[in-house]
Amino acid sequence: MQNDKGLAAVLRQHEGKVLQDWTGALQEVRRHGAAGGGDRDTHAQARGFLGAFATAIRRSADTDLTGSDWDDVRALLTELSRDRAVAGFSPTETATFVFSLKQPLFVALREALADDPKRLSDELWAVSLILDKLGLFSIEAYQKGREEVIERQHQELLDLSTPVVELWQGILALPLIGTLDSERTQIVMESLLEAIVDKEATVAILDITGVPTVDTLVAQHLMKTVAAARLMGAECIISGIRPQIAQTIVHLGVNLDGVITKATLAGALQTALRKTGQSVQRAEPLKAGT
Amino acid sequence: MDHIPILKVDSFLLVTIQVELHDDLAMSLQDDLTQKLLKTNSHGVLIDISALEIVDSYIGRMLSQISSIVSIMDATMVLVGMRPAVAITLVELGMTMAGVRTALNVDKGLALLRRSLDEGGRTGAAP
Numbered sequence: 001m002q003n004d005k006g007l008a009a010v011l012r013q014h015e016g017k018v019l020q021d022w023t024g025a026l027q028e029v030r031r032h033g034a035a036g037g038g039d040r041d042t043h044a045q046a047r048g049f050l051g052a053f054a055t056a057i058r059r060s061a062d063t064d065l066t067g068s069d070w071d072d073v074r075a076l077l078t079e080l081s082r083d084r085a086v087a088g089f090s091p092t093e094t095a096t097f098v099f100s101l102k103q104p105l106f107v108a109l110r111e112a113l114a115d116d117p118k119r120l121s122d123e124l125w126a127v128s129l130i131l132d133k134l135g136l137f138s139i140e141a142y143q144k145g146r147e148e149v150i151e152r153q154h155q156e157l158l159d160l161s162t163p164v165v166e167l168w169q170g171i172l173a174l175p176l177i178g179t180l181d182s183e184r185t186q187i188v189m190e191s192l193l194e195a196i197v198d199k200e201a202t203v204a205i206l207d208i209t210g211v212p213t214v215d216t217l218v219a220q221h222l223m224k225t226v227a228a229a230r231l232m233g234a235e236c237i238i239s240g241i242r243p244q245i246a247q248t249i250v251h252l253g254v255n256l257d258g259v260i261t262k263a264t265l266a267g268a269l270q271t272a273l274r275k276t277g278q279s280v281q282r283a284e285p286l287k288a289g290t
Numbered sequence: 291m292d293h294i295p296i297l298k299v300d301s302f303l304l305v306t307i308q309v310e311l312h313d314d315l316a317m318s319l320q321d322d323l324t325q326k327l328l329k330t331n332s333h334g335v336l337i338d339i340s341a342l343e344i345v346d347s348y349i350g351r352m353l354s355q356i357s358s359i360v361s362i363m364d365a366t367m368v369l370v371g372m373r374p375a376v377a378i379t380l381v382e383l384g385m386t387m388a389g390v391r392t393a394l395n396v397d398k399g400l401a402l403l404r405r406s407l408d409e410g411g412r413t414g415a416a417p
Contacts, residue, residue, distance in 0.1 A: 189378055189381075190374060190378065193377055193378065194374055196374075196394065197373075197374060197394070200395070200398075202394065202398065224381050224382075227381045227386040228374075228377040228380075228381040229377075230386070230392060231369075231377040231380060231381070231386070231387060231392055232372050232374065232377050232392065232394060233370060233372070233392040233393035233395075233398060233399070234394065258388075
């Protein structure tokens with residue numbers, strides 16, 4: 001049998017030793033790198049991975065790693081890399097998990113095949129190929145995990161960033177914070193219109209104090225929101241226009257015709273109160289001595 | 291249904307569109323409304339579209355047109371009850387209905403009509 005001295009056999013005979021060397025190497029890496037999960041986790045992960053790896057090697061000697069024999073290894077590696085991505089490991093640390101298996105395997109192979117240099121180099125080459133591929137695979141899974149995290153955070157940000165508050169009877173305020181892209185505009189618009197129906201509001205104040213820059217696109221999105229609110233029968237006031245933003249708007253030639261603009265939210269509220277026929281009065285001042 | 295009923299309430303005309311507004315129906319509404327406007331000598335028209343789930347660009351344009359026609363005939367039109375989804379669709383289509391007055395519901399629409407007629411120095415009542 002061709003494989004009786006190959007990688008599969010070596011792994012079967014020396015699995016304990018390889019595992020020991022490997023976890024030693026992993027601990028060494030950990031000591032140099034940033035702190036992460038516990039050593040016990042790493043040890044369990046290494047044991048599980050090495051077991052699956054040995055099984056897969058025994059079943060299939062191809063270096064393609066695409067067959068169903070490698071499913072277990074791939075699943076393990078995917079899970080591990082994603083966990084590490086979520087836990088905040090760096091890509092290097094994640095890839096090192098696989099790459100640090102090289103040395104223990106090479107040592108084991110060299111001992112087993114010391115008398116056959118040609119065979120040794122062949123086996124080393126094969127192992128190297130397989131581990132490189134697994135390393136790349138692990139990085140890909142890591143990347144996917146990161147992207148999922150980013151996507152989730154993005155979604156949470158969207159959900160969090162569109163509060164519509166009722167300032168007064170029939171007056172809504174929408175404090176916008178952050179950049180307005182088309183996706184966010186859509187969500188802002190929807191929640192504003194829903195709130196207009198809910199609260200039977202007649203005036204909506206869009207406060208852009210927290211919007212860092214207003215370019216033509218952002219202005220266009222604002223105008224869309226204003227137009228949609230108007231179609232629902234509510235008037236819009238844009239407030240919180242900082243001097244810098246006012247200058248930018250004029251320089252860009254953005255057309256804000258037909259929209260009431262106010263410098264401050266207080267000014268906008270005053271206008272809104274007047275428009276809805278309400279007013280706020282100062283209470284009778286307290287007289288001193290009585 | 292061939293025609294959309296046009297009701298005279300107080301001194302205004304109230305049109306409640308309860309069925310899907312086809313192109314033909316919109317055309318006949320335009321005709322009927324102008325006729326009725328002349329006959330009753332009203333100065334205010336209220337069109338309620340709260341039952342409409344879909345308003346395409348053609349219907350949007352028709353409503354805009356009706357508003358212009360009504361204003362030429364010395365009356366004021368108020369469009370009320372547009373749904374959020376419809377508003378978003380129309381804006382995405384680029385139809386902002388610039389000249390059309392809008393209100394959230396019939397109640398507010400009536401108030402707006404009365405106010406605008408007062409401002410214009412006219413009484414809402416037909417002579």
